[in-house]
Amino acid sequence: MNKKLISKDNTIKILSVMLALLLWFYVITEQNPEITKDVTVPIRLVNTVFFERNNMVIVNETDSFSLTLRIKGKKDVLDKLNSSTVDAFADLAGHNQKGENFVKINIGGIPEDVSIITKSMDSLKIILEPKINIQKSVRLNIMGNPTHGMAAMTPSLTPSDVVITGAESKINMIQDVRVDVDIASADAGIKKVLPVRVLDKSGKDIKDIIVEPGNVEASIPIENTKRVSLSMDISGQPAEGYVISGISVEPEEVLITGKQQILEDINNIKTERVDITGEKSNITKEVRLMIPNGIEVVDADENVSVSVNIEKIATSEITVKDLEYINLPENLELVSIQGDIKVTLRGAESWIADAPRTVKYYVDLKNAIPGSNVRDVLWEAPQGMEIVEISPKQTDVVLINKDEQ
Structure with a gap:
C-alpha cells in the first residue's frame, strides 16, 4: 500500500517537473525569442x-x-x-x-x-x-545698378587675396574666386564684409575646401555722373602738299563719374597726343583718354578709336554766278549787279570737289543807299579750305527805292 502511494507521488512530481520545464521553454521561446x-x-x-x-x-x-x-x-x-x-x-x-x-x-x-x-x-x-595650398585673387562681382544719375567707381577688397586648401582634384576644379554684392538703387558708397565663394566651371560652389580668410571687406564708392565730349590732341603737320581733311573720335562722348565738385569743372576730355608729322595717308589708332585725377569712365573703355583723314592739297578755279545778298534794307531793291566772280580755292581734294555746295559767297548790304554801292565779296568756307584769290574782290550793286518803280 505504501509502495503504491510512494510510486504515485513520484509520478506526480515528475509530471510537475516536466510541466514546469514545458512552461519555462514556452516562456523563453515565446516571450524572449x-x-x-x-x-x-x-x-x-x-x-x-x-x-x-x-x-x-x-x-x-x-x-x-x-x-x-x-x-x-x-x-x-x-x-x-x-x-x-x-x-x-x-x-x-x-x-x-x-x-x-x-x-x-x-x-x-x-x-x-x-x-x-x-x-x-x-x-x-x-x-x-x-593636400594643396594655393593663393588666389578675389574678384568682386557687382550686381545691379545704383540709382539714376550715379555710378560705381573702382571698388576695393581687403584683403584682395585668399589661400585655398583642399584635395588636388578640388583645387583643380577652381574656376572663379569671388564675392557677390548687390548695389541696386544705391545712392551712397557701400562697405560690406562678404563671404568668399569658390566656384567650378559650372558656377557651383566647391565643397570640402578651406578658404583663409573666409570673408573679405568690399568697399564700393557710389558717385554722381556727367556726360562729356571727347576731343583729339593732334601735334605736328602732314607732309608737304598734304592737309588734314577730317578728324573723329569714337565714341564722341563718355559718361564719367566722380565727386560732384570735380565733375563741375570738366566739360571735355582729351585723348593722348597723336603725332601726324610727315604723314601722307589716313591714320586710325587706339589711344588712351587723359582722365583727370578723381574721375572714372563709366560706359566705355579708357581707350578710344581716333581717325585722322589726310589728303593731298588740290587747287581749283571756279566761277561763281550767284552771289547771296544779305541785310538788304526793306525800302530798297536790286536793280543791277556786277558779273561773275572768279575764285581760286585750295584745300583737300575731297573738299575742292564739294566746294560748290559747301562754300558760301555773299555781299553784305547793311547800310546800303539808293544808287551804286561797291561792296566786298565775302565768303564762308569749311575750316582748312583756303580762298587763294577772288576776282574781282568787290562788286558794284545798284539799288533803288521801291517807291520809284
Whole structure:
C-alpha cells in the first residue's frame, strides 16, 4: 500500500517537473525569442595621422561612411543593441598612398551570444589625394545698378587675396574666386564684409575646401555722373602738299563719374597726343583718354578709336554766278549787279570737289543807299579750305527805292 502511494507521488512530481520545464521553454521561446535585427552604425576613422603626416587628405564624403549589420540573438539582448552601442571603425595606420586604399572594418560592442549573419561590406574604400595650398585673387562681382544719375567707381577688397586648401582634384576644379554684392538703387558708397565663394566651371560652389580668410571687406564708392565730349590732341603737320581733311573720335562722348565738385569743372576730355608729322595717308589708332585725377569712365573703355583723314592739297578755279545778298534794307531793291566772280580755292581734294555746295559767297548790304554801292565779296568756307584769290574782290550793286518803280 505504501509502495503504491510512494510510486504515485513520484509520478506526480515528475509530471510537475516536466510541466514546469514545458512552461519555462514556452516562456523563453515565446516571450524572449531568438530574432534577427539590422543595425546601421557609422564607421569611425582612427589613426588618420598616418596620411595627414604625408600631406594627404580624404576625398570621399566621410559623413557617408556607415556599415549595416544583420545580427541574430535573443530579443532582450538585441533590443539593447543600436548605433550607439555597436562600434565600427577603420584603422588607417599604414595607409598613406595616393589613390584608393581598402581598409578593414573592425566591429566591437557585439555580445558573445549574438552572431553576425551578414554585413554590408568588409572593407572601407578610402581615396587619398595630396593636400594643396594655393593663393588666389578675389574678384568682386557687382550686381545691379545704383540709382539714376550715379555710378560705381573702382571698388576695393581687403584683403584682395585668399589661400585655398583642399584635395588636388578640388583645387583643380577652381574656376572663379569671388564675392557677390548687390548695389541696386544705391545712392551712397557701400562697405560690406562678404563671404568668399569658390566656384567650378559650372558656377557651383566647391565643397570640402578651406578658404583663409573666409570673408573679405568690399568697399564700393557710389558717385554722381556727367556726360562729356571727347576731343583729339593732334601735334605736328602732314607732309608737304598734304592737309588734314577730317578728324573723329569714337565714341564722341563718355559718361564719367566722380565727386560732384570735380565733375563741375570738366566739360571735355582729351585723348593722348597723336603725332601726324610727315604723314601722307589716313591714320586710325587706339589711344588712351587723359582722365583727370578723381574721375572714372563709366560706359566705355579708357581707350578710344581716333581717325585722322589726310589728303593731298588740290587747287581749283571756279566761277561763281550767284552771289547771296544779305541785310538788304526793306525800302530798297536790286536793280543791277556786277558779273561773275572768279575764285581760286585750295584745300583737300575731297573738299575742292564739294566746294560748290559747301562754300558760301555773299555781299553784305547793311547800310546800303539808293544808287551804286561797291561792296566786298565775302565768303564762308569749311575750316582748312583756303580762298587763294577772288576776282574781282568787290562788286558794284545798284539799288533803288521801291517807291520809284
